[in-house]
Amino acid sequence: MYVCLCHAISDKKIAKLTVEHGITDIRGIRQVTPLGSQCGKCIRTAKEVIEETVTAA
């Protein structure tokens, strides 16, 4: 599913960045994608995806 509709960033993409690049916070995701830079509604869900991925790892 898309987490960030404005920039078409999916939960899979966020999980991939977390697992493969060791990014464990929103700041890191935002350094490599435009997530949250338009409406900002995706930030909370993106944080949940990161937390779930880190916990499952």
Ligand code: FES
């Ligand atoms: Fe991510 Fe709008 S949904 S900036």
